[in-house]
Amino acid sequence: MDLATTLTGFVALYIFMLAAFTGYEIIGRVPAILHTPLMSGSNFVHGIVVVGAMYALLNATSTVEQIIGFVGVLLGAGNAAGGYVVTERMLEMFKPSDKKSAGDAKKA
Amino acid sequence: MNLTSEFIIDASFFAAAFLFIYGLKRMSSPVTARSGILVAGAGMLVAVLASFLYYFGVNDAALPHLGTNVVLAAVALFLGTAWAWWSGKRVAMTAMPQMVALYNGMGGGAAACIAAVELLRTNAVHQTIPLVLAVAGALIGAVSLSGSLIAWAKLDGRINGVWRIGGQQLLNGAVFLATLGLGIYIVFVAHGHADPAIVAAFFVGALIFGVMMTMPIGGADMPVVISLYNAFTGLAVGFEGYVLQNPALMIAGMVVGSAGTLLTLLMAKAMNRSVSNVIFSNFGAAGSEEQGEIKGSQKPAEAGDAAINMRYASKVIIAPGYGLAVAQAQHKLYEFVKLLTDAGVEVKFAIHPVAGRMPGHMNVLLAEAGVPYDMIYDLEDINGEFKEADVAVVIGANDTVNPAARTNKSSPIYGMPILNVDQAKQVYVIKRGQGKGYSGVENELFFADNCNLVYGDAQKVMVAMIQAVKSLEGGGH
Numbered sequence A: 001m002d003l004a005t006t007l008t009g010f011v012a013l014y015i016f017m018l019a020a021f022t023g024y025e026i027i028g029r030v031p032a033i034l035h036t037p038l039m040s041g042s043n044f045v046h047g048i049v050v051v052g053a054m055y056a057l058l059n060a061t062s063t064v065e066q067i068i069g070f071v072g073v074l075l076g077a078g079n080a081a082g083g084y085v086v087t088e089r090m091l092e093m094f095k096p097s098d099k100k101s102a103g104d105a106k107k108a
Numbered sequence B: 001m002n003l004t005s006e007f008i009i010d011a012s013f014f015a016a017a018f019l020f021i022y023g024l025k026r027m028s029s030p031v032t033a034r035s036g037i038l039v040a041g042a043g044m045l046v047a048v049l050a051s052f053l054y055y056f057g058v059n060d061a062a063l064p065h066l067g068t069n070v071v072l073a074a075v076a077l078f079l080g081t082a083w084a085w086w087s088g089k090r091v092a093m094t095a096m097p098q099m100v101a102l103y104n105g106m107g108g109g110a111a112a113c114i115a116a117v118e119l120l121r122t123n124a125v126h127q128t129i130p131l132v133l134a135v136a137g138a139l140i141g142a143v144s145l146s147g148s149l150i151a152w153a154k155l156d157g158r159i160n161g162v163w164r165i166g167g168q169q170l171l172n173g174a175v176f177l178a179t180l181g182l183g184i185y186i187v188f189v190a191h192g193h194a195d196p197a198i199v200a201a202f203f204v205g206a207l208i209f210g211v212m213m214t215m216p217i218g219g220a221d222m223p224v225v226i227s228l229y230n231a232f233t234g235l236a237v238g239f240e241g242y243v244l245q246n247p248a249l250m251i252a253g254m255v256v257g258s259a260g261t262l263l264t265l266l267m268a269k270a271m272n273r274s275v276s277n278v279i280f281s282n283f284g285a286a287g288s289e290e291q292g293e294i295k296g297s298q299k300p301a302e303a304g305d306a307a308i309n310m311r312y313a314s315k316v317i318i319a320p321g322y323g324l325a326v327a328q329a330q331h332k333l334y335e336f337v338k339l340l341t342d343a344g345v346e347v348k349f350a351i352h353p354v355a356g357r358m359p360g361h362m363n364v365l366l367a368e369a370g371v372p373y374d375m376i377y378d379l380e381d382i383n384g385e386f387k388e389a390d391v392a393v394v395i396g397a398n399d400t401v402n403p404a405a406r407t408n409k410s411s412p413i414y415g416m417p418i419l420n421v422d423q424a425k426q427v428y429v430i431k432r433g434q435g436k437g438y439s440g441v442e443n444e445l446f447f448a449d450n451c452n453l454v455y456g457d458a459q460k461v462m463v464a465m466i467q468a469v470k471s472l473e474g475g476g477h
Helices: A009-028 A032-058 A063-093 A098-107 B003-026 B033-057 B060-090 B093-120 B128-155 B168-189 B196-214 B219-243 B247-270 B275-280 B303-311 B322-326 B330-342 B361-368 B379-388 B458-476
Strands: B315-320 B346-351 B376-378 B391-395 B426-431 B451-455
Touching: A009 A032, A009 B003, A009 B219, A009 B247, A032 A063, A032 B003, A032 B033, A032 B060, A032 B093, A032 B219, A032 B247, A032 B361, A032 B376, A063 B033, A063 B060, A063 B093, A063 B361, B003 B033, B003 B247, B033 B060, B060 B093, B093 B128, B093 B196, B093 B219, B093 B322, B093 B361, B128 B168, B128 B196, B128 B219, B168 B196, B219 B247, B219 B275, B247 B275, B303 B330, B303 B391, B303 B426, B303 B451, B303 B458, B315 B330, B315 B361, B315 B379, B322 B330, B322 B361, B330 B346, B330 B361, B330 B458, B346 B361, B346 B379, B376 B379
Parallel strands: B315 B346, B315 B391, B346 B376, B391 B426, B426 B451
Antiparallel strands: none
């Protein structure tokens, strides 16, 4: 852990607390219709773990560490890419009714 | 690490954290949801590209291996992305819940890998707090990995039934305590320099616990479990982010951890159960419970008659369930609905929170068929309207419309909110045969006076209904 940034102690706690409230507030307002894409979307977001696995792999010093790091990046990349693709596929299908959008267009 | 690459990394992670939160925010409305995932995706791309800059700041000990490590990283990144992209593009919408479970488990596994590398590094000086979080994240991540794999296998039909042995809870507890004990040993006794065999035993214990915790849970409860593991992975990622001093992981992980926890609670609430009840009770395989005798008989109806009845109704509410998607009948259903709306019938879709295999899953399946989301209503919004409806149609649903949930205290689904289809003037239930629902509970709705059953494969029934209405219109021209 020789990175310059230090996020220890209370600074880390502040980050965790604010992030937790952020997640709570965002999800709290989501309509049930979007629950499946949203679970998938949040699943995609924690795919950021691949970045941590990259760090672990690049800093690997032994064969065992390289193997575990390789598996970590593989799994993390799968999480991120898979989460993105399925979420995008689902959300792409959500469309309002033609009638209504046509009516809105007329009004506008 | 040189200052330029360090600045670029920090700035990229900051941008990623912002884009994730902004993207999730946009996902909270159907209108902006699609742009939300694109925004979050951009954040991911920026962060992953920036992570290659770690190249310039590795430990001295890793320098001799750096060339190999970079190649390994690029290969792993490519293989993981390519496989997930390919599998994600071709998975059927009906199979979405298990696919989300699979990708989620992979994230948990990645978090566990980060912890494993950290715990196996012999040259590091470990401090207690990062060690505690590394071990906690490893435990949670490993449980999420093996648990999600079991959830995936169950929903995908690779493991059938419920696997349960005597003293299951006791055995699970023992495995958990043993794993926890190893974790405590690693942190407080070995101070992060435990024998690799012990570290391996710790991970094996956590993986076994994830399997044992998930095996006894039945299919009906699996969405809650998947959502729980999603929150678990988020938490594990957040913890490992602290270990690596990476704010993007900390923020993204914790946002998902809390959002996933809330989502899990909402789902459990929709089923009128507590999360601990889902994990520790055996509801998913119910059916052995005593059931009162139901009076009356099931009255069959012809698809054509039902269709014409709906054609001349003024208000029709459709309550679809997973059986609709299994029969791949959602496209035909929407074709039929369009005929009805063209004829001036008011049609609405009523979605129970747990319709499908995951909350919101039915919305996705209807969206796939082209049903606009403003025709689709949640349980709370539509339940008051059933008594004004001329016809309620139940397709491939059972437990979510079972009045026993309101009245029969001995029923395992007692207390679960249901769609009040029985309050409509006429109810048609389209189902394959006289079987019971996913929970194995008999449904007294099918025996009610105002209910008729249309037997048959949902897709064939919809085709027959479309023909009936079309021939009617054809005669009028």
